[in-house]
């Protein structure tokens with residue numbers, strides 16, 4: 001079992017020190033993890049600016065990877081908050097300038113509003129919200145390619161009133177998946193959906209996961225998106241079940257920005 005989406009106190013919205021997250025993963029009997037703290041340049045929320053002490057973070061990652069090497073493989077990861085425009089240049093410089101094993105690309109905001117804030121949704125119909133969110137993602141990955149997997153692809157579903165029907169979101173998702181696959185990129189199963197009561201919906205939805213496979217994609221990581229020790233490794237089995245249901249039998253893990261596929265137990 002591999003948990004490839006974990007936050008530590010280096011993230012603005014988490015408080016658990018890195019070593020406690022790693023110890024929790026060892027206690028849970030995991031086979032490998034990626035630490036993926038937030039880096040969202042130009043993030044518009046002043047209370048949680050999502051700035052990252054990138055130098056301190058990378059130094060701590062390197063030390064932790066070495067310290068735990070004989071107990072748990074730790075991938076040095078980062079979760080980028082993409083946004084079309086200047087933020088992409090900042091992301092590019094950071095990913096190039098430091099030695100990461102694994103990079104998640106997510107959308108958390110546009111230039112003015114975070115997707116979880118009312119202001120992102122106010123005055124927009126569901127169709128407009130869906131269009132806005134997926135356009136931010138598609139526009140970002142059309143120019144920005146230095147990432148490994150797309151994080152919580154349909155996370156907007158967590159914040160809309162009612163879920164968008166498949167015929168509303170799938171045209172956007174289809175285009176995003178085609179581009180990601182053509183670029184050799186993966187997607188993730190983010191099992192926080194099970195914690196947030198979105199289990200029936202899923203991140204991604206079963207339809208998205210199936211579509212990714214139909215289009216030829218085979219790189220899928222699973223991550224809890226834990227922000228505290230007790231959620232480390234949570235619902236990974238449910239994540240594996242989602243993968244099987246979509247007709248996939250292997251999960252992806254990354255080191256040195258290169259994927260390896262690991263067969264699920266029979």
Ligand SMILES: [Zn+2]
Pocket residue numbers: 079106108151152
């Ligand atoms: Zn995220």
Ligand SMILES: [Zn+2]
Pocket residue numbers: 005007079225
């Ligand atoms: Zn996250």
